[in-house]
Amino acid sequence: MEKPELGKSYDAGDLAKLCGEEEDIRYGYYAFVGDRATVIAQDEGNDIVKVTEIIRNRPECPKCEAPIDSIYTSRTVQLVYSSDKWSEEQADRYNNYGCPECGEELSVEDLDELGVPEEGR
Numbered sequence: 001m002e003k004p005e006l007g008k009s010y011d012a013g014d015l016a017k018l019c020g021e022e023e024d025i026r027y028g029y030y031a032f033v034g035d036r037a038t039v040i041a042q043d044e045g046n047d048i049v050k051v052t053e054i055i056r057n058r059p060e061c062p063k064c065e066a067p068i069d070s071i072y073t074s075r076t077v078q079l080v081y082s083s084d085k086w087s088e089e090q091a092d093r094y095n096n097y098g099c100p101e102c103g104e105e106l107s108v109e110d111l112d113e114l115g116v117p118e119e120g121r
């Protein structure tokens, strides 16, 4: 599914669909409030509107393009036995991330694209 883009012009009905709603609310400027996106657009005539502000855009999986609001994570840790006890070996620790819709593994670049902050990984 395509996302609304800032500064791009759309047919008003098409933009409403991109935002995930049936009807637009008009105040001279248009406000499209849907479950996928909320945008403000300017009337350009002939039912064409130009996106002037994106209030909210739901993230999409870079692999399957499904709208997602969660990411699966799993952490792999190697335990090492030394000095008569088990402990985590930090060097061998890594995380996996996956899309809840398609199950594809998400790479570091995918996480960047989704805007997942470094400290949350």
Ligand SMILES: [Zn+2]
Pocket (backbone or CB within 6 Å): 061, 062, 063, 064, 065, 066, 099, 100, 101, 102, 103, 104
């Ligand atoms: Zn996916």
